Structure formats: structure tokens, C-alpha cells
Amino acid sequence: AKSSGRNNYTFYTPDMSKAISRRLQLENGLLRALKNGEFIVQYQPKIHLETGEISGAEALLRWNHPELGLVPPNEFIPIAEETGLIIPIGEWVLKTSCMQSKIWQKSGLLPINLALNVSYQQLKTRNFILSIQQALAESGLDPQFLELEITESMLREAGELKIVLDALRPIGIKLAIDDFGVGYSSLSMLQYVDINNLKIDMSLIKDIPESTKAEAIAKTIIELGKNLNCTITAEGVETKEQFDFLKKNNCHFGQGYLFSRPLDGSDFEKLLRNWRKD
């Protein structure tokens, strides 16, 4: 056995200091990334399960870091949220993806829904509503095609957010609850906000069809959506079995690697053009 020496009491292991310096590198790089155009938006199709058509796209942010390569959002978005940089970054995503969506329409493609992830920090800024209106006006995108995804845990602050969420209504955009089924909010929160779409978290989809419990939960959420008069989207659909189950149980939309990974704007446009022509 290894001798348990002084090293047991050393707080910073090499791995930890590596993680800390990476974090600092990310933290210090965020502002530069925004200025230098290191961010990329990718788009993942959302499929209408009954017809198999692409009904929308979710915009997903990526950071092409000059030294570290592609940094996933789960790693840098929390830092952007802590530092407040999520606000200008989020505005950039909003503008970029609204413009992109309008470019697809101008090139003759049928309009599809554009779904954006928004952080709590963004929603509670004074200018949030204004920045949505500006992005719509500048791009010429019809508000009915824009959907904002907020997470279930943000609904805990629904009292505070209600003013913002209510102010979004007259603009005519849609609202979705992301990662539904794993958050901490109670269902009662759904009474106070008008939701167009519930997105079932992928952790609940992944065990279908092996787990009858996972299936029961998914069915219940689909039923809940029906009763609340909102559509349901299943996230993380990776297999034909999951697709068949969801379709059979009248889940409206699906997103996942079975259909496509998130793609750069130009590849997504190709996907839209060639979808189901083969």
C-alpha cells in the first residue's frame, strides 16, 4: 500500500491547479472572445414527430478558443453568468440567430421556429424586453417564430420573473420550459406563467424503453402538457425505439442525435434544403 504521508493534507493537487488555471483562462478570455468573434452559434433541428418535418431549431452557443479549441457551453456559461458577461454574450446570440433565421427565410426556405436559451441574469436585466424587440426589428423576424427557453429552476423565481414573462406576451414570442422534470420547482409554478412548450429533460428519455418507470414519467409529462395546453418536446432522442415510443404517445416534437447533432449555420441550411428528399 502507498504510504499515507504529508501529501494527504495537500489541498492543491496538480489536477486542481490545472482546473483553476483553465478557469482563469476562460474567465479572462470571455470579453476578448466577444470582441474577436470567437463565439459560434450552432443549430439543432427540432422535429415534428407526426410529420417528420423540421419545425424549428435550437440555437446553441460554442466558443472556439484560440488555444483550448472548442469549449462547451456547460463550461463557460456558468462563468459568463457569474461575471455578468452573459448579458452582452446573450445579446450577441439573440441578434446573430435572429439574423440567421431571417437569412434562411429570405433564401426561400419555409420559416421555422427559433429557440434560444436565456439565463436568469439576462431575464432580470432592465433592458431585456427592449433587446428582444430590437433583435426582432433589426432582423425582421416575425415574433411568432421566436421561442425563449428558460429552465424549470428559474421558475422558482417566478414571482420576480412574472413581470418580465408577462411583458414578453404582447410581443408575440413563445416561452418554453427547458430541462423539465429534473428541476426543483413545484408544479404549482406552472399556474402563474403562460407556457407554450415543455421540454422533457433528456435524462428522462435516455432509459426508454428499458425502464417502464421512465416511460410512465414521460407519458405523464405529455399528458400534463395536453392539459396545460402546451406542446411537448422530448430532448436527447437518440434511438428509433425512443422515437417510436414518443410518437405513439403523442409527444409533439423531438430533438436529438437520432435526427441531427447541432450544426453550423451553413450546414443547417443544407439540412433544411435536403431534409427527407433522400
Ligand code: C2E
Ligand atoms: P440545453 O439547453 O439543455 O441543450 C441541450 C444540450 O444537449 C446541448 O448541449 C445539445 O448539444 C445536447 N444534445 C442534443 N441532442 C442530444 C442527444 O441526443 N444526446 C445527448 N447526449 N445530448 C444531446 P450543449 O450544446 O453542450 O449545451 C449545453 C447547455 O448549455 C444547454 O443545455 C444550455 O443550458 C446551455 N446553453 C447553450 N447555449 C446557450 C446560450 O446561448 N445561452 C445560455 N444561457 N445557455 C446556453
Ligand code: CA
Ligand atoms: Ca435548451
Ligand code: CA
Ligand atoms: Ca434541455
Ligand code: CA
Ligand atoms: Ca440544460
